[in-house]
Amino acid sequence: MTATINCPTLSSLSINNHELYLPSAMAFLLSFSPNPPLNPKLSSLNTPLSSTLNTKRHFIIHTTSFCFILLAQQNPIPQSLAQASTPSKPALNLANTKSWFQFYGDGFAIRVPPEFEDIMEPEDFNAGASLYGDKAKPRPFAARFASTDGSEVLSVVVRPTNQLKITFLEAQEITDLGSIKEAAKIFVPGGATLYNARTIKIKEDEGFKTYYFYEFERDDQHIALMATVSSGKAIISGATAPCSKWDDDGVKLRSAAISLTAL
Numbered sequence: 001m002t003a004t005i006n007c008p009t010l011s012s013l014s015i016n017n018h019e020l021y022l023p024s025a026m027a028f029l030l031s032f033s034p035n036p037p038l039n040p041k042l043s044s045l046n047t048p049l050s051s052t053l054n055t056k057r058h059f060i061i062h063t064t065s066f067c068f069i070l071l072a073q074q075n076p077i078p079q080s081l082a083q084a085s086t087p088s089k090p091a092l093n094l095a096n097t098k099s100w101f102q103f104y105g106d107g108f109a110i111r112v113p114p115e116f117e118d119i120m121e122p123e124d125f126n127a128g129a130s131l132y133g134d135k136a137k138p139r140p141f142a143a144r145f146a147s148t149d150g151s152e153v154l155s156v157v158v159r160p161t162n163q164l165k166i167t168f169l170e171a172q173e174i175t176d177l178g179s180i181k182e183a184a185k186i187f188v189p190g191g192a193t194l195y196n197a198r199t200i201k202i203k204e205d206e207g208f209k210t211y212y213f214y215e216f217e218r219d220d221q222h223i224a225l226m227a228t229v230s231s232g233k234a235i236i237s238g239a240t241a242p243c244s245k246w247d248d249d250g251v252k253l254r255s256a257a258i259s260l261t262a263l
Contacts, residue, residue, distance in 0.1 A: 111259035
């Protein structure tokens with residue numbers, strides 16, 4: 001059984017003069033995918049109704065989610081989308097990841113699917129160092145793993161929030177970047193087909209931490225993305241695979257992306 005939600009019509013565009021989203025913020029998203037996207041595709045939303053949320057973390061999935069197609073990277077989300085009503089989404093279909101290897105990075109942890117290999121290069125670890133006052137080069141990835149054939153990739157990127165959105169205040173929570181709909185301008189590349197967008201709250205010792213989850217396609221690549229903000233830095237996990245493999249491995253890859261935890 002599936003639920004189909006048709007995307008609202010994009011009938012108008014408006015520009016917010018008070019906030020500027022940096023075009024370069026899209027670059028790291030495309031780096032999740034081994035092949036550059038070419039042609040956007042339109043489709044309806046088909047999401048499995050079953051769910052296997054066997055994890056120590058407690059998920060609260062907000063049902064104020066939406067479906068839309070971004071026309072271009074620089075275009076903001078039409079105001080009409082904020083007023084459109086959509087049915088509640090079914091639970092995400094996830095795997096039990098408790099037995100998977102848990103990788104600990106700088107300020108985050110993530111579960112790695114079985115048989116995935118660490119593909120970080122030595123220069124990735126050395127990036128960020130500064131010699132003789134030279135400007136430090138940012139590390140492209142904080143973590144990166146791939147399947148044995150290299151077609152499926154799990155990556156983590158950490159960026160200061162002021163590199164994603166120019167603002168006078170340092171973001172402490174992902175909601176400081178806007179609502180899940182507004183933040184899609186940062187995390188979802190233009191021309192993508194967006195299948196899923198959800199706010200996820202994860203119970204921690206000091207309360208609940210908010211994450212944004214997006215699932216979308218560009219050309220032949222299907223991507224599941226999880227993002228949060230901690231201490232002024234955006235932490236983003238992305239799992240990607242060719243669309244032809246998503247039916248078989250999508251649950252595994254989605255579960256890996258959603259396993260992201262800010263420490």
